[in-house]
Amino acid sequence: MAETRGPVSGVVTDIQRFSIHDGPGIRTTVFVKGCPLRCFWCHNPEALAPQPQLQCFPDRCIGCGDCVDACPQGAHAMRDGAHRFDRSRCTGCGLCARTCYARALVMAGEVKSADEVVEEVLRDTAFYETSGGGVTISGGEPLQQPRFTRAVLAACREAGVHTAIETAGHVARDRLLAVLPVTDLVMMDIKTMDPELHRDATGVSHERILESARLVGESGTPLIIRTPVVPGVNDTVESIDAIAGFAAGLRSLVSYELLRFHMMAGSKYAALGMACPAAELTPPDDELMDRLTAAAARHAIAVTHT
Amino acid sequence: MTATSTLYETRIKALRATKLEHTEEKLARYGSFDVDDHGYIPWTEPIAFEPVSSHPSGGCWGMKDIGESFRRWLEVHPVYIHPQSAIAGAWVYKGIPGVAGFELAEGMGAPDSPKEREARTLANYPRNWRPEDRPTHLYEKLVAYNTYSPGIGHPNHFGPDMTIGLSLGWGGLLEKVRRYRGLNSPAEGAADTTFYDGEENLILGMQAWIRRHVDHARAMARLEDDEATRENLETIAQINEHLVHGAPRTFREAIQFLGWFQCIDRMWALGGALGQIDELLRPWYEADTGSGRETDESIIWQLASLFFNDSHYSQIGGQGPDGRDLTSRMSFLVLEAMHRIRIPVNVALRVHDGMDRSLLRKALEFMAADGTGVDFALSGGLDEGFMRNGYPAGLARMRAKVGCNWTALPGTEYGSQDGTRLCLATPLLLAIDDALAADPPAPDVATMDALWQRYVHHLGLAVATVKAGKDIHMERQADNYPEIVLNLFCHGPIERGLDASAGGLDIIDLAFDGIGLATTADSFAAIEQRVTQEKKLSLAELRRHLEDDFESAEPVRLMLATVRRYGSGGSRADEWARRIAELWTSLVRDTPTERGHWTCMPGLFSHGATSGFGRLLGATPNGRRAGAPVSHSANPDPGFVPGGGVALTAKANAVASTQSHWGNTTPLQVEIDTGLMNGMGGTDAVADFIMAHNRQGGTLINMNIVRKEDVIEAHEDPASHPDLMIRVTGYSAYFSSLSREYRQPIVDRIIAGG
Numbered sequence A: 001m002a003e004t005r006g007p008v009s010g011v012v013t014d015i016q017r018f019s020i021h022d023g024p025g026i027r028t029t030v031f032v033k034g035c036p037l038r039c040f041w042c043h044n045p046e047a048l049a050p051q052p053q054l055q056c057f058p059d060r061c062i063g064c065g066d067c068v069d070a071c072p073q074g075a076h077a078m079r080d081g082a083h084r085f086d087r088s089r090c091t092g093c094g095l096c097a098r099t100c101y102a103r104a105l106v107m108a109g110e111v112k113s114a115d116e117v118v119e120e121v122l123r124d125t126a127f128y129e130t131s132g133g134g135v136t137i138s139g140g141e142p143l144q145q146p147r148f149t150r151a152v153l154a155a156c157r158e159a160g161v162h163t164a165i166e167t168a169g170h171v172a173r174d175r176l177l178a179v180l181p182v183t184d185l186v187m188m189d190i191k192t193m194d195p196e197l198h199r200d201a202t203g204v205s206h207e208r209i210l211e212s213a214r215l216v217g218e219s220g221t222p223l224i225i226r227t228p229v230v231p232g233v234n235d236t237v238e239s240i241d242a243i244a245g246f247a248a249g250l251r252s253l254v255s256y257e258l259l260r261f262h263m264m265a266g267s268k269y270a271a272l273g274m275a276c277p278a279a280e281l282t283p284p285d286d287e288l289m290d291r292l293t294a295a296a297a298r299h300a301i302a303v304t305h306t
Numbered sequence B: 001m002t003a004t005s006t007l008y009e010t011r012i013k014a015l016r017a018t019k020l021e022h023t024e025e026k027l028a029r030y031g032s033f034d035v036d037d038h039g040y041i042p043w044t045e046p047i048a049f050e051p052v053s054s055h056p057s058g059g060c061w062g063m064k065d066i067g068e069s070f071r072r073w074l075e076v077h078p079v080y081i082h083p084q085s086a087i088a089g090a091w092v093y094k095g096i097p098g099v100a101g102f103e104l105a106e107g108m109g110a111p112d113s114p115k116e117r118e119a120r121t122l123a124n125y126p127r128n129w130r131p132e133d134r135p136t137h138l139y140e141k142l143v144a145y146n147t148y149s150p151g152i153g154h155p156n157h158f159g160p161d162m163t164i165g166l167s168l169g170w171g172g173l174l175e176k177v178r179r180y181r182g183l184n185s186p187a188e189g190a191a192d193t194t195f196y197d198g199e200e201n202l203i204l205g206m207q208a209w210i211r212r213h214v215d216h217a218r219a220m221a222r223l224e225d226d227e228a229t230r231e232n233l234e235t236i237a238q239i240n241e242h243l244v245h246g247a248p249r250t251f252r253e254a255i256q257f258l259g260w261f262q263c264i265d266r267m268w269a270l271g272g273a274l275g276q277i278d279e280l281l282r283p284w285y286e287a288d289t290g291s292g293r294e295t296d297e298s299i300i301w302q303l304a305s306l307f308f309n310d311s312h313y314s315q316i317g318g319q320g321p322d323g324r325d326l327t328s329r330m331s332f333l334v335l336e337a338m339h340r341i342r343i344p345v346n347v348a349l350r351v352h353d354g355m356d357r358s359l360l361r362k363a364l365e366f367m368a369a370d371g372t373g374v375d376f377a378l379s380g381g382l383d384e385g386f387m388r389n390g391y392p393a394g395l396a397r398m399r400a401k402v403g404c405n406w407t408a409l410p411g412t413e414y415g416s417q418d419g420t421r422l423c424l425a426t427p428l429l430l431a432i433d434d435a436l437a438a439d440p441p442a443p444d445v446a447t448m449d450a451l452w453q454r455y456v457h458h459l460g461l462a463v464a465t466v467k468a469g470k471d472i473h474m475e476r477q478a479d480n481y482p483e484i485v486l487n488l489f490c491h492g493p494i495e496r497g498l499d500a501s502a503g504g505l506d507i508i509d510l511a512f513d514g515i516g517l518a519t520t521a522d523s524f525a526a527i528e529q530r531v532t533q534e535k536k537l538s539l540a541e542l543r544r545h546l547e548d549d550f551e552s553a554e555p556v557r558l559m560l561a562t563v564r565r566y567g568s569g570g571s572r573a574d575e576w577a578r579r580i581a582e583l584w585t586s587l588v589r590d591t592p593t594e595r596g597h598w599t600c601m602p603g604l605f606s607h608g609a610t611s612g613f614g615r616l617l618g619a620t621p622n623g624r625r626a627g628a629p630v631s632h633s634a635n636p637d638p639g640f641v642p643g644g645g646v647a648l649t650a651k652a653n654a655v656a657s658t659q660s661h662w663g664n665t666t667p668l669q670v671e672i673d674t675g676l677m678n679g680m681g682g683t684d685a686v687a688d689f690i691m692a693h694n695r696q697g698g699t700l701i702n703m704n705i706v707r708k709e710d711v712i713e714a715h716e717d718p719a720s721h722p723d724l725m726i727r728v729t730g731y732s733a734y735f736s737s738l739s740r741e742y743r744q745p746i747v748d749r750i751i752a753g754g
Helices: A066-070 A095-099 A114-122 A125-131 A146-158 A173-182 A195-202 A207-219 A237-248 A266-271 A286-297 B003-030 B063-076 B114-119 B136-144 B162-184 B194-223 B227-243 B251-269 B277-290 B296-309 B329-341 B357-370 B379-387 B393-398 B426-437 B444-480 B500-504 B517-533 B539-547 B554-561 B572-589 B610-615 B648-657 B674-678 B682-695 B708-716 B740-752
Strands: A009-019 A027-032 A053-056 A076-079 A082-085 A105-108 A110-113 A134-138 A162-167 A185-189 A223-229 A253-260 A303-305 B273-276 B313-317 B346-351 B375-378 B420-423 B510-515 B600-604 B668-673 B700-706 B725-727 B732-734
Touching (some): A125 B648, A125 B682, A146 A173, A223 A237, A253 A286, A286 A303, B063 B194, B136 B444, B162 B277, B227 B251, B251 B273, B313 B357, B329 B346, B357 B682, B426 B444, B444 B517, B444 B572, B517 B539, B517 B572, B572 B648, B668 B674, B668 B740, B674 B682
Parallel strands (some): A185 A223, B346 B375, B420 B510, B668 B700
Antiparallel strands (some): A009 A110, B725 B732
């Protein structure tokens, strides 16, 4: 797989180490940028658009004005000692962020080479060894950048590191097929089996997603199906029962996980100049999560919840 | 729950309640205290005592005067028995008033209280020594290098072998002292018997003190209405009546003996260790539970009583010299007792590759429930390092954690550890001065080379000064501040008639700890990037900003602070950290001390002294303001990951990359959020994390599992969480008992997330 390394690069929003909820053991999770879905409860809004974006954190600004000089588009201005930002002028070049030592301006998304990412992933090999952990590519949608994802996973695998992806599954078949051979575990979200509701809640049809799940199931690559339990979308026994029933038919299914919705991304939306549509939602309580878990378990599959 | 176990549970709760009351009283009396919340009880009544002195100043130094004073002190020392404890005894003051430099005045503050720190100047350093013996000729250099803790005159920083005391008892120890006095000075009056006389006096004082507790226990029993409590007090009287002379025969007598040892060990020198406590007590446990004398519940209560008595350091788990895992039922009961009493206790779990994982898991489960618990001494780095000195694996495995950061062979190894700290950042500020004073000034391209050369020069001089101090320590300690307590529990001192610091012990490795690695490495990286590469400012401008403490230059300060930092991995700061750590190791280890040819053992450990050293240090090129704390041991500063986060694995890698590998420690400090620990797979992940750091050659992990919100609340209002316990560094303490400046770096670490 070495031929895919070197020149391949991807847009990465974050590399999170000591990640323990993105697959087995201690892992490093690489978050890539760009996602075809628009789930209104998304907690990684910085990973939706494929290109790098500027995030503004006004409470960190010290009013030095260096960004005004740095920006070729005139997107920044100082008025009455306060920083003003006109996002419509911003091209996402990142020059201002480089001069902002107060970290009030921070780029979401950075172009990184696969080699660079692999080097960082391999720094924690000692921890993967004792814990059975490894690398997970998440997002965003890792299969939106299939060459990059494949290159990183292939190199990690070559180094003896367990590889995983977290995908929404809404991708062309060939992209999934390109990555599966270098992937030890696929974690795939299924939000709902109701086609209309799926389109309303995520902006896309669920057909391709279900097709991807079947493809992984047939490939034999271990598969974990996950459902973020979101109020008004799928927080009913019927809804979860339907997804679990589908999951139970997937040959390589390892387990089904119910992930309790938490809105933890409020400040990220504001930093990107976006509204947060799920700000008012309340996380499901323990009783409901237990009930949904029990409903799913009736399909004779391993079920857990957070 | 049976009636018996309810009784023990009630007793443990009573001990815990009293501990909290005592801590509250101590806080009201002394203000904050930035050390372990030792088991001494607050005492307000005057104690009629006058030490013996043969020194013109009226001070009390040397074995003869000290032995006699110690005996007199024990003869008048208050008696204390908590009616719900399994054992008698407690100490009331830190140090013996008027002896070896401790204040004579009643109501002295706890050591390391702000009052004490203020008083701690080099002008009378070390205060435990006669004025004429103090190394005044070194003061100037020690001040120049911000080395107010050069380790001269530090007592008790090694570990006893308590099997000696447990097998002989006080009577047996007395006989041993008298026998060797006879052997080593057969003709009466023909030789100096001061050493033995001092030890004899200590034991006689001890026996008198125990006898008074026997009477006190009986008097309390007579007045006691509750039958179970009365019986308990009568039992305390009986076991102590035996222990005046006899060696312990039962588990409870062994615990009582250890309790007495803890009292005199602390009141003498504030140090304190018991060694491998599970293995030490296992034979008594097996015998007494086998015969039906004790149950696991009564054993837990007795262990909790020992922890109430004092927070001495001890170890569980680990390996025997043959490599077999030492985990036993006793190891689990020690954890259980810590969990039940939930007060600061200093037990380390020794981690090795083939260990019983269920013990590690149990320790973590209790930590998640209690916030803090054991710390983790790692054989991976400790054994390998110690063996590089030429010692066999069996010996390395026998070392036990006997202090905040240190590990020693019980009763055999003199390390003088944890008292010697040297600031790694101060030489850099002096190097900058040198580079700017050069004529002609060094051209910019050569600045880093020039700076490094001057840094090597200054750090070398600082190390040499401290080594000169080590020679003086070894020459004069026994005559000033002898190891009168630990000599009794070591292999050699009594047999030879020589103090542990003066030939009594065979293995000598004088520990030496660097402090502020991240501050220094990040500073080098900031200069390299902003001054020499990007040329954002000149070295002279940088120095001006440092002198002005970044006054009106916040953008400059932030520019310096946002260079990729040590810990982020693969950065220039990581390179500088490794280079500095290697230099440190080489300077400390490669050459022995000049006069005594003592080997020194390098490590990177700050204790809680980050504030103390920081207060005396000007602003640094990493954007740290003057007087702010320096970085903690070899840990990266909070927020070291690009973007301001913390990754535990990155932190562990950084600390592993800067280990000295000679058997001293360079601890890893981590704070873990309770939510993460309690979430799915959290305990296993943390256990795997510990095992991985052990394999990396790590030496010690100090860990807190806390709710961030609790710590922030307790920082603002300490009274809101009076029982919140925190592992400050190698020791546990009530968070509310720490001064604000000690709490601040802990809060910063926790807010940064690890």
